[in-house]
Amino acid sequence: MSFTETKALYNDHVLQTYARYDVCFVKGEGSYLFDDTGKRYLDFSSGIGVNSVGHAHPDWVAAVTAQAAALVHTSNLYYTEPGGKLAKKLCELSGLNSVFFANSGAEANEGLIKAARKYSEDKYDKNRHIVVTLKRSFHGRTLTALAATGQDSFHTHFQPLTPGFTHVEPDDIGALEALDGGVCAVLLEAVQGEGGVYPLDQGYVRAVAKLCAERDWLLLFDEVQTGIGRCGSWFAFRQYDVIPDGISFAKGVAGGFPLGGFILGEKAKGAFAPGLHGATFGGTPLGCAAGLATLGILEGFVGDVARKGRLLRDGIEAFGSAKIRGTRGLGMMIGISVEGDPKAYVKELLARGLICLSAGSDAVRLLPPLTLSDAEINEGLVILKEVLG
Numbered sequence: 107m108s109f110t111e112t113k114a115l116y117n118d119h120v121l122q123t124y125a126r127y128d129v130c131f132v133k134g135e136g137s138y139l140f141d142d143t144g145k146r147y148l149d150f151s152s153g154i155g156v157n158s159v160g161h162a163h164p165d166w167v168a169a170v171t172a173q174a175a176a177l178v179h180t181s182n183l184y185y186t187e188p189g190g191k192l193a194k195k196l197c198e199l200s201g202l203n204s205v206f207f208a209n210s211g212a213e214a215n216e217g218l219i220k221a222a223r224k225y226s227e228d229k230y231d232k233n234r235h236i237v238v239t240l241k242r243s244f245h246g247r248t249l250t251a252l253a254a255t256g257q258d259s260f261h262t263h264f265q266p267l268t269p270g271f272t273h274v275e276p277d278d279i280g281a282l283e284a285l286d287g288g289v290c291a292v293l294l295e296a297v298q299g300e301g302g303v304y305p306l307d308q309g310y311v312r313a314v315a316k317l318c319a320e321r322d323w324l325l326l327f328d329e330v331q332t333g334i335g336r337c338g339s340w341f342a343f344r345q346y347d348v349i350p351d352g353i354s355f356a357k358g359v360a361g362g363f364p365l366g367g368f369i370l371g372e373k374a375k376g377a378f379a380p381g382l383h384g385a386t387f388g389g390t391p392l393g394c395a396a397g398l399a400t401l402g403i404l405e406g407f408v409g410d411v412a413r414k415g416r417l418l419r420d421g422i423e424a425f426g427s428a429k430i431r432g433t434r435g436l437g438m439m440i441g442i443s444v445e446g447d448p449k450a451y452v453k454e455l456l457a458r459g460l461i462c463l464s465a466g467s468d469a470v471r472l473l474p475p476l477t478l479s480d481a482e483i484n485e486g487l488v489i490l491k492e493v494l495g
């Protein structure tokens with residue numbers, strides 16, 4: 107089928123919710139994607155932070171095909187080995203206690219929010235139900251995740267959203283302290299991704315944790331984009347010297363297989379009892395086998411993420427370009443603050459064979475596979491310099 111025919115199928119039959127680039131990918135291999143003309147692209151986007159182990163990693167392919175041939179889905183009325191093993195692994199990596207498996211980031215965050223409300227209702231009363239999030243945050247597209255999202259532009263057209271959310275300025279502990287009754291939890295992204303790749307201040311996050319402990323608000327982290335090694339530790343909160351009561355995860359956890367969920371700590375894990383939460387496709391043996399294979403591969407890479415992120419940022423800053431105001435981020439979650447429209451640069455980079463993203467109003471965003479090699483970093487820097495240098 108020609109590109110024109112494929113595009114016509116999308117135009118005629120797919121809801122027009124995305125502004126797609128004129129590229130049709132047919133194959134992925136490691137850090138590269140190939141389009142239908144055979145053109146090769148270096149992937150610095152990982153499908154928006156999902157393909158954490160690159161494309162078609164042989165260990166991932168072997169694990170997924172073996173599991174697909176054995177058992178794909180049973181429903182959550184029964185036990186399967188991959189689900190138990192992946193939950194144990196995620197508890198070990200996070201230091202928290204109990205996992206719920208869902209499918210996407212928004213769904214994972216909704217579960218965390220339900221946990222916070224139930225915890226607070228059990229201990230106090232129904233009126234103590236407000237979840238505080240930060241301005242510039244992004245937590246997903248369902249009506250409740252949109253209500254949590256601290257960006258008005260996402261709220262337009264979809265009112266009324268789920269009530270019970272308050273948004274405060276990031277890095278302003280006074281704004282949080284000023285809130286009085288009714289709060290049950292604070293939900294943070296350690297690095298605000300979609301908002302423009304802004305890491306939260308260390309002192310701020312520690313002050314939030316202290317306030318949460320004093321007021322018995324649950325401290326929750328949305329680790330959908332920052333988690334699973336992306337920022338240089340298995341979960342980004344681990345670089346902030348705090349212990350949350352719950353975290354969500356999705357994107358990179360299963361290397362491209364749709365899987366998400368949340369993990370609760372000791373304090374909140376009793377909030378749910380059988381029947382209070384569920385997801386038909388959550389934690390299938392196939393998804394969990396993909397997750398186990400992904401985490402197994404990443405064990406050899408997470409320790410090197412901070413260095414590779416630094417290498418990329420140093421390389422970009424060394425351009426000394428007037429088009430670049432600076433870089434920000436954590437690990438391999440990188441924002442390049444640019445003069446002008448970041449989307450225009452992303453389009454030009456794509457034409458030259460480098461896949462990047464934009465974020466917020468000023469950032470070209472890089473979320474490469476965590477398996478990226480130093481040679482591939484240098485190859486990407488050459489293209490970045492052609493466009494941004």
Ligand SMILES: Cc1ncc(COP(=O)(O)O)c(C=O)c1O
Nearest residue numbers: 210211212244245246299330331
């Ligand atoms: C921090 C964060 N939370 C939640 C989401 C929503 O995830 P999903 O699109 O899987 O629902 C995203 C997606 O970009 C995200 O970056």
